[in-house]
Amino acid sequence: xxxxxxxxxxxxxxxxxxxxxxxxxxxxxxxxxxxxxxxxxxxxxxxxxxxxxxxxxxxxxxxxxxxxxxxxxxxxxxxxxxxxxxxxxxxxxxxxxxxxxxxxxxxxxxxxxxxxxxxxxxxxxxxxxxxxxxxxxxxxxxxxxxxxxxxxxxxxxxxxxxxxxxxxxxxxxxxxxxxxxxxxxxxxxxxxxxxxxxxxxxxxxxxxxxxxxxxxxxxxxxxxxxxxxxxxxxxxxxxxxxxxxxxxxxxxxxxxxxxxxxxxxxxxxxxxxxxxxxxxxxxxxxxxxxxxxxxxxxxxxxxxxxxxxxxxxxxxxxxxxxxxxxxxxxxxxxxxxxxxxxxxxxxxxxxxxxxxxxxxxxxxxxxxxxxxxxxxxxxxxxxxxxxxxxxxxxxx
Amino acid sequence: xxxxxxxxxxxxxxxxxxxxxxxxxxxxxxxxxxxxxxxxxxxxxxxxxxxxxxxxxxxxxxxxxxxxxxxxxxxxxxxxxxxxxxxxxxxxxxxxxxxxxxxxxxxxxxxxxxxxxxxxxxxxxxxxxxxxxxxxxxxxxxxx
Numbered sequence: 001x002x003x004x005x006x007x008x009x010x011x012x013x014x015x016x017x018x019x020x021x022x023x024x025x026x027x028x029x030x031x032x033x034x035x036x037x038x039x040x041x042x043x044x045x046x047x048x049x050x051x052x053x054x055x056x057x058x059x060x061x062x063x064x065x066x067x068x069x070x071x072x073x074x075x076x077x078x079x080x081x082x083x084x085x086x087x088x089x090x091x092x093x094x095x096x097x098x099x100x101x102x103x104x105x106x107x108x109x110x111x112x113x114x115x116x117x118x119x120x121x122x123x124x125x126x127x128x129x130x131x132x133x134x135x136x137x138x139x140x141x142x143x144x145x146x147x148x149x150x151x152x153x154x155x156x157x158x159x160x161x162x163x164x165x166x167x168x169x170x171x172x173x174x175x176x177x178x179x180x181x182x183x184x185x186x187x188x189x190x191x192x193x194x195x196x197x198x199x200x201x202x203x204x205x206x207x208x209x210x211x212x213x214x215x216x217x218x219x220x221x222x223x224x225x226x227x228x229x230x231x232x233x234x235x236x237x238x239x240x241x242x243x244x245x246x247x248x249x250x251x252x253x254x255x256x257x258x259x260x261x262x263x264x265x266x267x268x269x270x271x272x273x274x275x276x277x278x279x280x281x282x283x284x285x286x287x288x289x290x291x292x293x294x295x296x297x298x299x300x301x302x303x304x305x306x307x308x309x310x311x312x313x314x315x316x317x318x319x320x321x322x323x324x325x326x327x328x329x330x331x332x333x334x335x336x337x338x339x340x341x342x343x344x345x346x347x348x349x350x351x352x353x354x355x356x357x358x359x360x361x362x363x364x365x366x367x368x369x370x371x372x373x374x375x376x377x378x379x380x381x382x383x384x385x386x387x388x389x390x391x392x393x394x395x396x
Numbered sequence: 397x398x399x400x401x402x403x404x405x406x407x408x409x410x411x412x413x414x415x416x417x418x419x420x421x422x423x424x425x426x427x428x429x430x431x432x433x434x435x436x437x438x439x440x441x442x443x444x445x446x447x448x449x450x451x452x453x454x455x456x457x458x459x460x461x462x463x464x465x466x467x468x469x470x471x472x473x474x475x476x477x478x479x480x481x482x483x484x485x486x487x488x489x490x491x492x493x494x495x496x497x498x499x500x501x502x503x504x505x506x507x508x509x510x511x512x513x514x515x516x517x518x519x520x521x522x523x524x525x526x527x528x529x530x531x532x533x534x535x536x537x538x539x540x
Contacts, residue, residue, distance in 0.1 A: 029516075032456075260487070260515050264457055269514035271492045315459055319493040319510025326489055373489060 022250070027229055029253045034226035035219055038265035041110045046123045048309040049206045050213060054160050058153070059211030062204060067148055068132060070139030071096055076128070076208065079103040079137075085338045085396070086215060091280075091349025095137035100283050102349040105342060107396075108266045108335060110213040113316040117331045117347040119272060120292035122317050123308075124209035126301040129201060133177040141175030141182050143167075146200045161203045165196035198300070202307040217266060217337045222393040241393065244382075248390025251383055256361075257375075258387075261333045267394070272330035276365045276372030280348035287369065288347070289330040293322045328370030340392040354391060358384050426486070426518040430537050438532035443468050443476075443525055445534040449511075456516055456540055459493065462508040463501075468529050472504025479524035480508050486518055516540045 022030065031037060049055035062068060063076045074095045080086040086106035088094070093103040101117050109115070115127035131137035132145065149157050150164050157164060170193075174185035186194065224239035235241065241249070253259045261269050272289040279286070296317065301307055303314035321327065331347045345351045351360055362384075364376035379387070435446035444467040451460035466473040478497035483490035495510040513519050519538040525531065 260517075263515065269457065269492075271514045315510060319459065319495060319512075321490075321492060321494045323494075324490065373487065 022229070022246070026250060026253055029259060030226050030249070031230055032263070033222070033253075033259070033265060033267065034230070035217060035223045035265050036227060036230065038108075038111075038217070041213055041216070044110070044123060044125075044209070044213075045313045046303045046308040046310040047125050047206045047209055049160065049203070049210050052160065052210055055207045056210040056214055058156055058160060059207035059209065061153070061156075062208050063211055067152065068138055068140055068145065069096065070135075070144075074138050076131070080106055085342055087342055089342065089344075091344050093137070095131065095134070096139045097136035099134070099136050100280070100286060101347055102344070104334065105338060106212060106215045107217045107337060109215060110209075111266060112268075112270055112332075114270065114272075114296075114332065116292070118288045118292035119332055120295040121299065121301075122296050122303050122314075122320075123301075124212050125202065125205035126299060127205075128208040128212070129205040129301060132204075133175055135179070141173050141178040142186070142197050142201045143170045143174040144172065145204060146170070146197050147172070149200060149204065157200075157203070160207070161200075164200060165193075170197070198307065202301060205301070217335070218396045220337065220394050220396055222390075225393065242389065244386050244389045245393055247382070248386035248388070249393075251379070251387050252390055256377055256379070256383075256387060258361075262336050267336035268333040270333070272327065272332055273373050274326070274329045274331075274367050274370045275361070275374045276367040277329075277331070277346045277360070278350055278365065279368040280350050283348060285369070286348070287328055290327040290370075293320070293327065296320070297322075325370055329367055330370070336391060337394050338396050339394060340388065341395050354388050355384065358387055426537070426539070430518065430539070432537055432539060434536065436534060436536075438525060438534040440530075440532045442530050442532040443473060443534070444470075445523060445525065447521065447523065447536055454513065454538070454540055456513055459510060459512045462511055462521070464497075464506045464508055464523055466504050466506065466525055466527075468527075473525075473527050473529065474500055474502075474504055476500070476506070476525050476527035478506045478508065479526075480511070480521065481524070482519060482521040484515065484517060484519055487515070513538070513540050 044050040066073050066075045066078070068075060078095060079088045079093045080103060081088055087103045091102060093099040093101060104117065110124060113122065115121040115124060121127040121130060132140045133142070146164070147167055147170065150167055154164060171185035171189070173182045174189060175182050176186050178186065221238050225235045225241050228235035228239050261271070261273055263269050274288070296302055299305065303310050303317045304312065308314070340354060343353055345354070345357050351357050358379060361374055362377055362379050364372060364374040366372060434448060435444070437443070438445055446465040448463050449460060450463065451458060464478060466476050480495040480497065481490070491511070492514045493510050493512045495508050498507045498509055501507050517540060519540060521536045521538060523534045523536070525533065
């Protein structure tokens with residue numbers, strides 16, 4: 001068997017590894033992935049409080065407040081843990097109950113035109129409102145939240161959004177996504193009152209969104225490496241990459257084709273892809289983007305709705321792809337910044353390790369439904385190790 | 397050369413061929429003679445079509461608009477309806493958005509809004525043109 005010792009070497013050569021140097025094209029791609037290429041946080045015309053510091057500070061308070069839940073134990077920060085890249089390390093998010101999806105990290109979330117794994121919300125503020133009313137997450141309702149704001153933050157709310165409406169005589173619990181009694185109570189309220197409460201509810205979301213805009217990706221070893229490269233300097237200190245890391249970078253932007261979707265400074269194309277990720281056992285069928293279209297179109301809090309400040313400037317919503325096989329089981333390309341230290345992976349945490357993720361792209365299994373866009377890539381053992389070594393350079 | 401070594405060499409050769417085939421399939425550059433002209437006759441020759449992006453240079457990921465100029469027999473066509481389709485021929489997927497024509501903006505020019513290219517590489521934009529003169533399409537290659 002000693003003769004077989006040179007087989008890995010030949011395989012490595014086949015993989016085209018040349019760790020010592022980057023081509024001009026590879027350098028161009030590295031520059032495009034660097035944080036230096038990140039544009040300023042985009043405006044959100046649908047939220048006129050997006051740039052308000054007072055709203056952002058209020059949003060931060062709300063983000064950590066467990067009173068915004070039915071049992072007094074669930075805050076946004078329960079799943080979006082501040083010291084864990086604003087995610088929870090669990091396959092499925094746990095609020096009051098357990099959801100069907102993995103908690104997404106929040107760094108750079110304000111650059112995303114669509115929120116959630118399936119993009120069923122088109123703004124940060126409409127996203128923030130959704131878990132509040134989900135029985136498995138915060139389990140709160142609109143009249144309860146309005147009364148909580150009045151009781152706990154009345155002055156602060158008023159200083160940003162203007163006076164709260166008269167809340168006297170409101171049902172304690174009412175909302176269109178509440179339990180049967182809460183829905184009946186909501187339906188029994190007159191339309192003008194419902195609109196007043198919706199406005200308070202929306203403002204709560206807009207404050208949380210203003211806060212979330214401040215959660216931005218931080219510089220990593222990769223960015224320091226890219227910065228030296230851009231200046232034509234030899235990377236020094238922790239900016240210097242090992243041979244293995246360079247090899248992983250070359251695979252990432254080359255043969256591995258990872259960069260097709262994980263592109264730009266946030267390592268995401270902000271789009272939705274079916275990559276043949278297996279269905280999560282025990283969960284109902286999840287059609288991803290295909291089931292999100294009806295939801296964002298029906299959402300009263302979307303960019304074109306009456307609570308949006310965009311005055312029709314809603315290009316993402318207007319030009320969203322709404323039909324086609326490509327939407328079936330398509331999920332958002334997640335950012336890869338910090339990815340190595342936050343397993344498990346995929347939209348329902350189906351894959352426990354990075355090795356498993358690389359195996360998945362290597363085998364390229366058929367999708368449970370729809371068509372996988374992934375074409376199988378053969379990685380050597382060294383190639384796998386190299387890719388993981390490279391991904392670790394994206395850890396904050 | 398011993399027989400076992402021959403077997404190993406043959407095995408390596410097979411692996412090399414398979415690897416090369418995969419590599420070619422996935423990473424083949426677009427055809428070297430790819431027509432990148434932004435102006436051409438439509439497929440059946442009914443129209444002369446020119447396209448120009450409003451975003452210069454083109455950027456991966458940014459939503460933007462294009463201006464499409466349509467002429468027939470040297471004169472601007474002002475009563476056409478345009479449709480847009482396209483995608484990435486090598487990846488087998490379409491456009492990530494559903495661009496729309498806002499209609500005629502004067503002198504045979506039409507504005508197409510909502511175009512985004514979310515990946516680098518070879519894209520195709522297919523412009524469908526329908527007017528009393530007939531229906532035709534023009535396909536443009538775009539490299540990002």
